[in-house]
Each structure stands twice: as C-alpha cells, then as structure tokens.
Amino acid sequence: MVVLGQAELQLDIPTLLNLLFMAVFVVVIVFQQRIQMYIMLKDIEFVLRRVDLMKDESRRISLERLKKNSTVPDPSAFLDRVMDYVLLEPVSLDPAGIVWKLDYILKTGDDRLKAEIKQVATKAGDVERDNISNVVEVAASLSLLHKTVRHYYIMGKKTGSQLIILQLQMLLPEVMIQADALMGALYAFSYGHPIGDGTGAQVAASLAYPSEFKNTGRDMEVCETEFEGRKMTLLKSKGPGATVGYPGDAVQDLIKKKKYSLVVMIDSGVKLEGEKSGTILEGIGAAIGGPGTERYKIEEVVTKKKTPLYAILIRMSFKEAITPVTEDILKGIEAATTRVKEVIREKVPEGGKVLVVGVGNTIGVR
Amino acid sequence: MTMSNNNSGERYDLNTSFFLFLLGFLVLISASLIYNGITNLQEEYTTTGTISIGLGLLGLVLAGYNLFRQQGRLSMVGRAPTGPQVLTREKCKSCNSETTRPFKEGEYVYGNGDPCTKCGKGEPMLISTIFLKKPPKKRGS
Numbered sequence: 001m002v003v004l005g006q007a008e009l010q011l012d013i014p015t016l017l018n019l020l021f022m023a024v025f026v027v028v029i030v031f032q033q034r035i036q037m038y039i040m041l042k043d044i045e046f047v048l049r050r051v052d053l054m055k056d057e058s059r060r061i062s063l064e065r066l067k068k069n070s071t072v073p074d075p076s077a078f079l080d081r082v083m084d085y086v087l088l089e090p091v092s093l094d095p096a097g098i099v100w101k102l103d104y105i106l107k108t109g110d111d112r113l114k115a116e117i118k119q120v121a122t123k124a125g126d127v128e129r130d131n132i133s134n135v136v137e138v139a140a141s142l143s144l145l146h147k148t149v150r151h152y153y154i155m156g157k158k159t160g161s162q163l164i165i166l167q168l169q170m171l172l173p174e175v176m177i178q179a180d181a182l183m184g185a186l187y188a189f190s191y192g193h194p195i196g197d198g199t200g201a202q203v204a205a206s207l208a209y210p211s212e213f214k215n216t217g218r219d220m221e222v223c224e225t226e227f228e229g230r231k232m233t234l235l236k237s238k239g240p241g242a243t244v245g246y247p248g249d250a251v252q253d254l255i256k257k258k259k260y261s262l263v264v265m266i267d268s269g270v271k272l273e274g275e276k277s278g279t280i281l282e283g284i285g286a287a288i289g290g291p292g293t294e295r296y297k298i299e300e301v302v303t304k305k306k307t308p309l310y311a312i313l314i315r316m317s318f319k320e321a322i323t324p325v326t327e328d329i330l331k332g333i334e335a336a337t338t339r340v341k342e343v344i345r346e347k348v349p350e351g352g353k354v355l356v357v358g359v360g361n362t363i364g365v366r
Numbered sequence: 367m368t369m370s371n372n373n374s375g376e377r378y379d380l381n382t383s384f385f386l387f388l389l390g391f392l393v394l395i396s397a398s399l400i401y402n403g404i405t406n407l408q409e410e411y412t413t414t415g416t417i418s419i420g421l422g423l424l425g426l427v428l429a430g431y432n433l434f435r436q437q438g439r440l441s442m443v444g445r446a447p448t449g450p451q452v453l454t455r456e457k458c459k460s461c462n463s464e465t466t467r468p469f470k471e472g473e474y475v476y477g478n479g480d481p482c483t484k485c486g487k488g489e490p491m492l493i494s495t496i497f498l499k500k501p502p503k504k505r506g507s
Contacts, residue, residue: 017398046439187449191471194496205476240474324452324498364496366476
C-alpha cells in the first residue's frame, strides 16, 4: 500500500497486472508495424544466410573442379571473373532480325566461356570441360540469386519500406525452392548425373540403341536408323557432357536436305502444382524452351516445308528438371518412348521418313 | 543465439536477441495471467480465472513453439548442403540380370558398367539408367 499525500493508492498485484496490460496495449498500437517489420527482416536474414552458405559451397565446388583439371595453382580470380559475366540482350526497339542478333550473342557468350575454361582446365577432356562450364554457370546463378535477395533486403532496411520487405518476405519460399534446385543442379553437373531436363535426350538415345550417334553441327549428334519399315533420324545434343546444343540449327540443316513426313520433339515441361511428375503431355508445335532462338529456327523451317510438328512433354517440377532423374521421371521416359513409337506408326507411312528430336541437356547420357 | 556474417561488406546478421526479448516478454505476461487466474479462482471468480489460466498456458505454448522453431532455423542455417544419393542400374547383355549400385563418377546412360558377376563372362554390363534414390519419408509427412 502506497500513500501519496492525502490520497491512498492501493497497488496490489491485480492492479499492477492491469497496468502492465494497458502498457502492452499502448506499445503494440504504437510499435506494431516496427515489430512486424523486425520479424519479417529476421525471416529474410535466415534465408539470406542459407543462400549465402549455398553460394559459398557452389563456389567451393566450382573451384575444386577447376583445380582438379588445371595446371594453374589458384584459379579463384578466374572463377570470380567468369561468375560475374553478363549477357547484354540486343536492343528491341526495332525488333526485325532480333532473333539472329540474340542467337549470335548467345553463341559468342557460349564460345567465350568454353574457350576460357579450356585455357584454365587444361587437363580436362571435352566431357569434363562441358560439365565444368555448367557448374560455373550454376554457381553464377546462385551468386546472382544471393545478390538480388541481398539488394532488396538492404534497400528495404535502408528506406524502411515495409512494402519492399513484405514483398521479399512473401517470395522467400520461392527463393528457397530455387536455391535448393540450383544446389541439386550443381552436384549433378559436378558428378555428371543425368538430369530431368535430359529426358528428351534419353528418349532419343533409347530409340537409337544399339545404333551409334555421330556428330553433326554444333554440339549435336544424329543417328540414322530404321523403325518398322520407316527411316528414322534421331537428333540430340552431344553427350555425355553437359550441353543443350543448338537443335534449331541441326533441324534446319536436316529438313533442308531431306523431306520428312513428321517431326516429333520430346522435351521436359514444367508441371503445375498438383500434377504428377513423369506423366506425359502431347501437343503440336516446337517443344523447346530457352531464350526462343532455337524454337524460332525450328518453327520457321517446318512452316516453310509444311512438315507436321508434334510435341511430347514429360511433366516435372523446376527442381526435378535440373536435378538427377527421379524414378517417376524414369517412368515418364519409358512412357514417352512408347508414345513416340505409337505416333510414328500412326502418322508415318511405311517407307516414310521421321525426324525425332530429343531436346534438353544430355549430361550423363551417351 | 548470434551468428554473424563473415563478409564485412554485407549488412545482415542473425542476432536474435530482440526476438528472444519478445519471447521473454510473452512468457512474463503468460505467467502473470496464470497467477491472476489462480487468484481469481481462489476468490471464486471461476469463469475469469479459467480464461486467464487458459490464455496464460496458450502464451507459454506459443513462446515454446517459437523458441523451438528459431532453434531449428538456426541449425538449418549452419548445416552445409549435402549431395544427392544417385544409383546406377546395369543390365547384363548376355544373361539379362540387373544390378543396382551407387553411381560412380564418369558413368553415363548406355555406357559400359561393371563386369557381370552372375554369368561369369566378365563382359561389361550396359548402364540402363542412372537415377536419384528416393529419400526416406519423414515421420508424420
């Protein structure tokens, strides 16, 4: 009991508790946004730290691969330079001819990376060099992801903008999915595991077996074989190193030389959530992703030659596409191979010619 | 619970002291609610007392859950990513027997695998598939 002058104020525990709750109420009303922002920033920091750890691990693996295949004692300066390469897309104010400009820029970028890796990884063979190029590209992607998240985090913190922080916090699950997938891709490219994106190449290889593929064009291989009285040309990127090749150029060359009754393209397709991995999807058109240059070339040549173009896609998630093939996707490869055979039987007459294009990264596939 | 970043150029750390302060505050309020509830029950204000005790216990549970979650996240951050377990399936060209074993670097689909031990011919088997081993399902998932 506290006596204040004449008045008598009773401060027992329930009164103190009521005062405490009122104080909490006022604090929450005044600082609610700041507390919420603090919690959101902590969430971002956790993800940022995790991505940072992955980025460091990816750099370590890339460096390890380079050192293993190099006579240069410390290629870290080279790696840091290569990981920061940027590709500047051509200006699109006048879009006429932009596809060929982009194609040229992409090929130049590819040539430059391969040539520089060849200079450093002197002990590596073609397959190992292709794999190292992809490992470095994945490490660069992880580094870019980390830089982007860090940029918005610092910007949000600096400006105190709840809008920036809230948007970033909402994107965190997606950032983590992407980072995990890239980490999986890093291991796959490092050890040479076949990946989900290579399902098209695996279908082509299984249709070709036991016939051999021979090199054609840039980073591509072709196999001429027969299927139930039909002449079948199989095309895929050059394995077993990590490369997607340039199927557009190869298809243009082949179609200009021969008249095909049908072109079938097999590729992996990103599934929607709720769809089962490894199921197949059929359609019409060029089944090929990427920046669009290869797709353009294929569409152009089949339109000129009026050749029907069929597409078979094997559904998978983004993570499955860049990480080692799962058992579900193996079933998809078998199903797609069977379906290609059925389509050929249905659409190509005996004695006719069919071109089967297995699209995707052929790492770990002959 | 502090985990600082090694790169001095980066402006983030995992200092969780303010978060722990908030949790401590929640525990304090919860404890006072429980005390208040017990006092109310002793004075035969049954409804108010029960609600106070219930809210206090809920606060304690929430504080415990958040502490547990925070601990899990901190341990996840410190854990280095691990590589996948990949298997190679081989098929003997002579006796058609199949074997599955861990993947070895340099192997590829439709390439040559290990010699067949079953038919005794010693010919290399054909690598039919290389695939990711399904991770064991977590309990409760």
